[in-house]
Amino acid sequence: MNDDNPAIRAVVSKIGLDGHDRGAKVIARGLRDAGMEVIYTGLRRTPQELAEIVLQEDADVIGLSILSGAVVPLASAMQEALAARGLDDVLIVVGGIVPAATRADLAALGIDGAFGPGTAISDVVGFIQGRLGRRVDAGV
Amino acid sequence: MTSTDHHALEGHYDRWLDEHAAELAGAGELSTSSGIPIKPLYTPLDLEQIGWSYERELGLPGEAPYTRGFSAAGYRSKLWKMEMYAGFGSAEDANRRYRYLIEQGSTGGVSMALDLPTQIGMDSDDPMARIEVGQMGVALSSFADVERVFDGIPLDRVGHIFTTANCIGPIAAAWFLVLAEKQGVDTSTFDVQIQNDPIKEYIARGTQFLPIEASVRLATDMLQHMNQVAPNWLPISVSGSHMKQAGSTCVQEAAFTICNGIAYVETCLAKGMRIDDFGENIELHFCTEMDFFEEVAKYRAVRAVWTQLVRERFGGTTEAAQHFRLHAATSGRPLTAQQPLNNISRITLQILAQILGGCEQTRTASFDEALGIPTEEAARTSIRANQIIAYESGVPATVDPLAGSYYVETLTHEFRRLIWEEIARVDEMGGAVEATRQGYFQQKLADGAYRDQVAVDSGEKVIVGVNRFQLDDETPVPVFTLNEDGINRQLDRLGRLRKERDNEAAEASLRRLAEVCATDENVMPAVLDCVRNYATTGEISQVWRSVFGEYRSEMSKL
């Protein structure tokens, strides 16, 4: 990272009660290897806690791993929590089980970064860098 | 092999390597999914090199080291058990299914999935639980919910009940004991199996809510109590499958599971139990993925290592003590949503590996697993796969048919060696509990998962239909609907229970539980009392949290 291309700061977290964190940890490492600074916050974080973390860490993006069926309610709750802290400009990315109907619901909320099983790390990285207007080549 | 023969073979082999050097090199270097290098060819020379001896490595089935299996006639006399996992949402669904099975005359048994709040020691009305009540399983906030599930169902006709209660193991055990009490049914007339393996929760599954030592104390208290009052029940299933699905290699799956098993057993021994009394009630549970010969080697090696531990480390003196339950479930992880019929082939290979590994208890996934709750047709197809192997293939006709294969024996031996190495390493860290606290296992899992992802993304690891041999059509993905009605009904019932039960009795029993927890006494009698008095899952768990403390991550590795 250098001053012309500062590192993207990303919070990666599980939200809700589900405790399977394989995907979240893989994405955390993947974003790290793409040059991002990743704040990994573990299991069972509430939307309020995550909003507070995003604020303190001045994160550009928050990645939520949601493997239960409650993708839309949780993503929506996250959005509200961020808005309540004045953090509407933070990018929300969701990973989990996202069939077409869920994607549509998320898009209606303004969340179009939704990644299901079989997603390659580069897909997520490309999406985030694209949205945040950063160069794809994130060399040191 | 005589030394003349050996010398001759060595010469031939060297000559052969030279002659075919280009062809052999062309395929590149290959290794198992655990990273063990795979040679193009295995011969008696490989067995010689590891000092392999039939007596030491294999022996005879039903005798130490048990590599070839626990019974002399193997599947000839008794086929492997074929369980099918069927989870339920609401208590009503579960009740209906049990009644149906009893009507059909079945005693095959069913599994009862619990919702996440229940597994994490939360009641349905806990603020953190709201949208997840009753979603991935039944919400059991109190004994009243349990009674509802089994309403009108005689327990002695139900066969085998399995539930993945882990950190709430003692509570789940209490439910079934009290249910049997109330129905006046003897515990020997049906089977209850509770997963009761909290250590792996901290490592791979995430339902922990207490400090790890407290969880181990509770789990082993339950084990000890069950051994006395319901010795035919299965109070623990030390699980590797979740760890492998979270990213461990096959070797690590075997080794870490065994290390966790050592922690539980040694805690029990410290309480004065003897392995001769409970060794055969221990289940070690694994999943079978796609590296065929690795899985075969793994099951053979696990038998050899664990039985050796029973004899040499735990003080076991009987055959029964060594005859643990080796349970293998085909893993749903390799099953794809793309071209789901391909999964039938995958499942068949997985089942075959389990059988050639000599597993006595198995579970089989369904080909549409990645799409949601399996259809009846898919479930039936999986049962048929088992039956085709059992009745049409001839495979079960002889015990451990792959024995003697130069490759399989080399691999089995290597698995044993690597497992013992890992046991020593974890021992040096202070045991599985300490290793878990430091995050050692977790980091291995995360590293493995990352390696795997990079390999799939780059195409180095092929998944047919996903990154090679794809079709253009849209991949069907499961749909999930939130059951708002169910949640509200449950909240209603819980609210009423809190008012209508004898609150003084409930509170008194919770206070008593708190007292017992602060001592070394077995907590089960106190837990039973709480359950009888309709203290809730959350209330009992809260007593634990206040006496033992809340779970806090101490990992120094990520």
Add this chain to the structure above:
Amino acid sequence: MNELAKRFLNGDVRALSRAITVIEQGRPEAQELLEELASERPGDLAPTVGLTGAPGAGKSTLTSALIGAARRAGRTVAVLAVDPSSPYSGGALLGDRLRMSEFILDPGVFVRSMSARGQLGGLSPRAAEAVWLLRAFGFDEVIVESVGAGQSEHGLAALADTTVVVLTPGAGDSIQLEKAGIVEIADVFAINKADLPGAEAFARAVKAMQSIGPRRVWTPPVVRTIALADDSHVSDLWEAIQGHREHLAAHGPSITAAALVDRVATTVAEQARIWAERQSRLTSAELTSDPQLLIARLLGHLRLSEDLDPITPPVPEVRR
């Protein structure tokens, strides 16, 4: 005055968070921001505790326990948690927060994770400025927790009023004690995981070592801690820190500005010497004319050679 500075001085936490980013990223407005804040800021800078030690010593858990102690004493706390960055990608996996989860919603606690960015000395000049921001914002206490990798402890010692060096019994005892400068920079020793066998013997060894060196005005107390199990041990550590503060108040800082400059220069020279010695360890592909990159890569080699936190390379080591 610029908007951000105004909000910062009004106690807007988001402004603090943004200001740290501005400084960390070396944005053009950084200098002006610092100057405005420095001129308008009311009151003294908050006292700062630095926590350093080898990876796995339990620094984060101890930091969390200290936060608890501070809160119980009615003090607000800001924490800067520094983790190593990947020398390959420049990215970082920052996980120290995991151990401080119970304080996320406590309005009296602020936690910021920072990547060390392979900087010489583990803490960059910008990190120092970020610490200054935390101290100036109005928290009662500031804790800086940093990766302890050889020479980097000096950087932290320069920043903090009280440096706590965290050691663990058994984890290569002699190596820890001999590591250049550890004994020098400590104002307090915390022997963590003190429930492990050998803790008492180790504590005595540390005290013995202190009596060997030159006589100092302040003898760093050796405190045994079991961070989570026992609150009383953490209060011992808290007491020791307060004790050092009283000493500072009475005798002034243990090091003058000039000596501090000297010490930093020595650190830099030390790094350069090590670099020269180990230059041959870099492959030709890694040699580059970019000095920061070169040093980052060297630090990566140093960490690997000292058997410290393994850094996962972007290309996996699939065994073939």
